[in-house]
Amino acid sequence: MNASAMSGCPYFQRKHLLASKQQVKEDDVDAAQSGVNKASKGGIIYGDYLQLDKIVSSQLLQSELKGNKIHDEHLFIVTHQAYELWFKQILWELDSVREIFISGHVRDERNMLKVNTRIHRIVMIFRLLVDQFAVLETMTALDFFNFREYLTPASGFQSLQFRLLENKIGVLDSLRVPYNRRHYRDNFRGQDIELLLQSEKEPTLLQLVEKWLERTPGLEEDGFNFWGKLESNIFDGLRREKDKIEQKPDSEMKEELMADIIKQKELFMSLFDEKRHNHLLSKGERRLSYKALQGALMIYFYREEPRFQVPFQLLTSLMDIDTLMTKWRYNHVCMVHRMIGSKAGTGGSSGYQYLRSTVSDRYKVFVDLFNLATFLVPRDWVPKLNPNEHTFLYTAEYCDSSYCSSEDSD
Numbered sequence: 001m002n003a004s005a006m007s008g009c010p011y012f013q014r015k016h017l018l019a020s021k022q023q024v025k026e027d028d029v030d031a032a033q034s035g036v037n038k039a040s041k042g043g044i045i046y047g048d049y050l051q052l053d054k055i056v057s058s059q060l061l062q063s064e065l066k067g068n069k070i071h072d073e074h075l076f077i078v079t080h081q082a083y084e085l086w087f088k089q090i091l092w093e094l095d096s097v098r099e100i101f102i103s104g105h106v107r108d109e110r111n112m113l114k115v116n117t118r119i120h121r122i123v124m125i126f127r128l129l130v131d132q133f134a135v136l137e138t139m140t141a142l143d144f145f146n147f148r149e150y151l152t153p154a155s156g157f158q159s160l161q162f163r164l165l166e167n168k169i170g171v172l173d174s175l176r177v178p179y180n181r182r183h184y185r186d187n188f189r190g191q192d193i194e195l196l197l198q199s200e201k202e203p204t205l206l207q208l209v210e211k212w213l214e215r216t217p218g219l220e221e222d223g224f225n226f227w228g229k230l231e232s233n234i235f236d237g238l239r240r241e242k243d244k245i246e247q248k249p250d251s252e253m254k255e256e257l258m259a260d261i262i263k264q265k266e267l268f269m270s271l272f273d274e275k276r277h278n279h280l281l282s283k284g285e286r287r288l289s290y291k292a293l294q295g296a297l298m299i300y301f302y303r304e305e306p307r308f309q310v311p312f313q314l315l316t317s318l319m320d321i322d323t324l325m326t327k328w329r330y331n332h333v334c335m336v337h338r339m340i341g342s343k344a345g346t347g348g349s350s351g352y353q354y355l356r357s358t359v360s361d362r363y364k365v366f367v368d369l370f371n372l373a374t375f376l377v378p379r380d381w382v383p384k385l386n387p388n389e390h391t392f393l394y395t396a397e398y399c400d401s402s403y404c405s406s407e408d409s410d
Helices: 003-007 010-032 075-104 108-134 141-148 162-169 192-200 205-214 226-246 252-271 274-282 289-302 306-340 353-356 367-375
Strands: none
Touching: 010 141, 075 108, 075 141, 075 162, 075 205, 108 306, 162 192, 162 205, 192 252, 205 289, 205 306, 252 274, 252 306, 252 367, 274 289, 289 306, 289 367, 306 353, 353 367
16 A cells, blocks of 8 residues: 555544644643742742631631531631631721822822722622622521520621721711610720721721812812802703793693602702701711712713713722622621521620611711712703813823822832
């Protein structure tokens, strides 16, 4: 058989193909093993770097200590330890963002990307924490009942990091739901109380964002005067709408439209009434200063303009934090109700009833940002910008002396 005949034989073709594949595999193995094992030369290794000996040995089952080891207590401990580790990371990010604001570095708008990135990271962690309840819920109420007695008087309310987180974001002490008719700090001891007191005295994220919003370019009365122009445009627009309705023949629909116009006018009169705003502020129904609210609404309306795109993303992320913390509380309420029904909590609270009372706007920090949607108006009512005249929207404020130093530029 000649070579040409052999080359057309399926058997020899298949054999050649298998040989080629085997050679490729050997080449891949050689490439995969071409690295250098640096760990064998000494230095820090994975377990030491992460201090895993401490972490993986810190699951001390109280049921086992009492001579009645319950399998699911291990899951309960690991899940809560994971929560606390993530709380630690959130506080780490939150403190870094607050420092950028406190130090004045936020005046250099180049730092806003860093602020946005870290706030967004907090959002993503909270998304994870909300979903983590699904793992804990693989444990049944009876499974939990088997070891619950060993937890008393420990309670999730005693999570120092979560209370610090609430304080640093801006949960008002006056709006907190009392815990068994007592102040929340009464459930802590020693140095923990000192840390809580210190956190209450520090500028909150809400207060820092408020000061930042008050500096929103375009609010100056002797400049663009956004607020004055918006007020004029809105009431002019409402008058035009009213005139159109009055031209319509009498009908039930006309009455409804007129009633709606009256309601809208009352709504916007309250928006532009500084005294009313301050009254709502004193009651805790609004959280931002009058000028900060103006800045937030301006960013909302001009969010597509270059200078306001990043600020708008920040305001959106702040609302995400509030939303996810509310979801976290709600998921916690549902899980507790599922696990213990209407029984008292291990720390002595009313359990489900107490937790349910915390799922409300009183724990929402950036509630004013949610309410901005109340004041949406047609685009042609928003004060017009002239790129040639109003250049503040196309230039950013920066100052090399206030730009974050290299040690904080990671």
